[in-house]
Amino acid sequence: MKIIVPIKQVPETSNVKMDPETGTVIRAGVETVVNPLDLYALETALRLKEQHGGTVTALSMGPPQAVKALKEAVAMGCDDAVLVSDRKFGGSDTWATSYTLAQAVKKIGDYDLIIAGERATDGDTAQVGPGIASWLDIPVATYVARIETVKDKHIVLERLVEDGYQILSLPLPCLMTVVKEIAAPRLPTLGGKIRARELTIPVFSTENMELEPAALGLKGSPTKVVKIDTPKVTRGGKVVRAGDDEAVVSAVDELMSFLEAKGIV
Amino acid sequence: MSFVWTIAEQHDGKLRDVSFELLARGRKLADKLGTKLASVLIGDKVGEQAMEELIRRGADEVYSIQDPRLANFVCESYARVLTRVIKTYQPSIILAAATSSGRTLMPYLAIKVTAGLTADCTELDIEEGTGNLLQTRPAIGGNIMATIKTPDHRPQMATVRPKSSRPLPADASRSGKIIAVPVTDDMIDGRATVVGYRKDATDFVNVEEADIVVAGGKGLKKGDNFTMIRTLADSFGGVVGASREAVDRGWIGYPHQIGLSGKTISPKLYIGVGISGSIQHLAGIKTSEIIVSVNSDPDASLHKVADFGIVGDAFQVVPEIQRRMDRRNGGAK
Structure with a gap:
């Protein structure tokens, strides 16, 4: 079974600090990591490989530094990795990104399964996974929480939907995006880190890919960002202290009147 | 034509509330553009009444596309159906819900019809002069x-996002046209098939479509203490949410998780109990209408974004709120 896992390098968010004056994210010194939700996709792929044999290829589009994310995927157990990088890809929206990644998948060649994270924690659109499937014209399953069976060139899985789990059967090749519930990601191993350090990661670019120039980068993106605002960090709400029994009663009194005024109770 | 369309959502032949929320958004845009608003309903055996309801809630036209093979959401078939009707009727704007199906269908469809797509919009407007749709969305958490x-x-x-807009009241005097679009075999993509649904999952919840969410975090100290949160959520007619810390400790199931690696919610009221308010959790609740925090730490980030914060012991404050709610709900205790 040949599995491709598209991953994204994102800013590390757990230590993100906000500038209280401007309300913007302080980016200086912020580390980049593999999109945390992609770790579930990598784990799912590695488990399927352990059960069914085959290979796992990590794929990432981004600046040359994104190689760091790919090395981490190799350290976790991926067999190989491909970086898709070219200045002409800069400013791609989800339409152009999924086009470029789909062309990279075609260049990699035969595959049975593409497994992606549900969304990236920076862009937060969840559009690139289904977009890649659409460009490749293969079936897609999103929000996958459990894989039931993989046999006879079909995969049966459970999608987390609004009122429970939808059980779907898809023929291979197909693409799925997974949620956290599916598996706890493993840590990179020492052997994996050594292998990652030594591995040369090929770079796919406009030089060696079949691409429609009009579909690339900022120019090829249907959506355009008009402006960026930074919303106020605080709502200027009221905070009351409830240190003792009496204060608890009066704080809750005040809360109830507040909720009443808002028409909630 | 510069039609505005909304994609109605149904499950088991019944319309979901979000279908009406989308119509409220679409009505505003269609009026600004001076054009018609249509709702596209894909499914099977959805009755005339449901379509009339879409008209009463703001639609001028309803495209009804029904077939047993379209009863359940399957991305590829729904995308084929929409590609066909989009090519025929050429709408200018299409709004869909940011649900498990909408967030799958729209990106798949956007590629097929070479359209721009923006996820999770909180504000939609029309640009003066050009008539372009202006879409505002939160990013970077x-x-x-x-x-x-x-x-x-x-x-x-x-x-x-569901719950980020209120439906228009049903207006019985509104009239509109129902257009049945015939389904042909080439509109069905038979590759992926729905085998079934599992609803027996213990403790399942739909936090995204709830009006009120009471969420618990690490400050609850142990899983058993979620009982207190559940009881409070019940008396508000709401559901239980949780922070990542609580889910990772196994205190409550993943469907309850709110934040970057869980659900993003926009309820009328969110109450966070014993939740410090990590940047990831805040990303999931920022579009809530009212945020209430209960936390003993005066420096908890959640207090800073709250409309009303109580710095106090959750095990004193929550029972006190519970007593008031019990009294209001008929005083069971």
């Missing part, structure tokens, strides 16, 4: 708001 437009491609497509 809600820390910035980006306004996006699609100047050169049609249709312009957007998803909108």
Whole structure:
């Protein structure tokens, strides 16, 4: 079974600090990591490989530094990795990104399964996974929480939907995006880190890919960002202290009147 | 034609509330453009009454596309159906819900019809002069708001979070047209098939479509203490949410998780109990109408974004709120 896992390098968010004056994210010194939700996709792929044999290829589009994310995927157990990088890809929206990644998948060649994270924690659109499937014209399953069976060139899985789990059967090749519930990601191993350090990661670019120039980068993106605002960090709400029994009663009194005024109770 | 369309959502032949929320958004845009608003309903055996309801809630036209093979959401078939009707009727704007199906269908469809798509819009407006759709959405965990437009491609497509807008009241005097679109074999993609649904999952919850969410975090100290949160959520007619810390400790199931690696919610009221308010959790609740925090730590980030914060012991404050709610709900205790 040949599995491709598209991953994204994102800013590390757990230590993100906000500038209280401007309300913007302080980016200086912020580390980049593999999109945390992609770790579930990598784990799912590695488990399927352990059960069914085959290979796992990590794929990432981004600046040359994104190689760091790919090395981490190799350290976790991926067999190989491909970086898709070219200045002409800069400013791609989800339409152009999924086009470029789909062309990279075609260049990699035969595959049975593409497994992606549900969304990236920076862009937060969840559009690139289904977009890649659409460009490749293969079936897609999103929000996958459990894989039931993989046999006879079909995969049966459970999608987390609004009122429970939808059980779907898809023929291979197909693409799925997974949620956290599916598996706890493993840590990179020492052997994996050594292998990652030594591995040369090929770079796919406009030089060696079949691409429609009009579909690339900022120019090829249907959506355009008009402006960026930074919303106020605080709502200027009221905070009351409830240190003792009496204060608890009066704080809750005040809360109830507040909720009443808002028409909630 | 510069039609505005909404994608109605149904399950088991019954319309979901979000279908009406989308119509409220679409009505505003259609009026600004001076054009018609249509709702597209894909499913099977959805009755005339449901379509009349869409008209009463703001639609001028309803495209009804029904077939047993379209009873359940399957992305590829729904995308084929929509590709067909989009090519025939050429709408200018299409709004869909940011649900498990909308967030799958729209990106798949956007590629097929070469459209621009913006996810999870909190605000939609029409640009003066050009008539372009202006789409505003939170990004980077809600820390910035980006306004996006699609100047050169049609249709312009957007998803909108459930509960982020209120439906229009049903207006029985409204009239509209129901257009049945025949389903042909080439509109069905038979590759992926729905085998079934599992609803027996213990403790399942739909936090995204709830009006009120009471969420618990690490401050609850142990899983058993979620009982207190459940009881409070019940008396508000709401559901239980949780922080990542609580879910990772096994205190409550993943469907309850709110934040970057869980659900993003926009309820009328969110109450966070014993939740410090990590940047990831805040990203999931920022679009709530009212935020209430209960936390003994005066420096908890959640207090800073709250409309009303109580610095106090959750095990004293929650029972006190519970007593007031019990009294209001008929005083069971």
